[in-house]
Every structure is written in structure tokens, then in C-alpha cells.
Amino acid sequence: xxxxxxxxxxxxxxxxxxxxxxxxxxxxxxxxxxxxxxxxxxxxxxxxxxxxxxxxxxxxxxxx
Numbered sequence: 001x002x003x004x005x006x007x008x009x010x011x012x013x014x015x016x017x018x019x020x021x022x023x024x025x026x027x028x029x030x031x032x033x034x035x036x037x038x039x040x041x042x043x044x045x046x047x048x049x050x051x052x053x054x055x056x057x058x059x060x061x062x063x064x
Contacts, residue, residue, distance in 0.1 A: 007052040008042075014050045018059060036062055 009017065015025050024033075029048070031038035039058050042049040 009050045009052050009055060011041075011048045011050075014055055017052075017055055 011022070011025065015022055018025065020028070025039075027033050028036060028039050029041055037058065039050075040054060042051075
């Protein structure tokens with residue numbers, strides 16, 4: 001039996017990975033930046049979490 005656990009990244013770590021500010025990442029999640037695909041996250045109350053592979057895939061899709 002194999003189990004795969006996705007690495008979970010917190011909001012501030014996601015900002016560092018994507019090299020954006022916290023307000024910018026919030027706007028990306030909300031889909032408020034024109035020409036940039038919204039980023040999905042896992043919400044638990046106010047906590048926003050991301051899967052590392054989701055961040056990597058999103059970053060590759062939105063490279064210019």
C-alpha cells in the first residue's frame with residue numbers, strides 16, 4: 001500500500017516561492033489581476049494553504 005502526501009505550503013511560504021508580496025498573492029487568488037489565471041488554495045478559516053505542485057504548475061502556466 002502506497003500513500004502519497006502532497007507537500008502543503010503556507011501563505012507566506014507561497015509568497016516567497018512565487019516572489020510576490022502578500023497583497024499581490026491575495027489579488028491573484030481572488031482573480032483580480034487581469035491576464036493572470038486565479039490560483040486555487042485550500043481555505044481553513046482564515047488560513048490559506050497551497051499544494052507545492054499546484055504552485056509550481058501555476059507558475060509555469062503564467063510565465064511570460
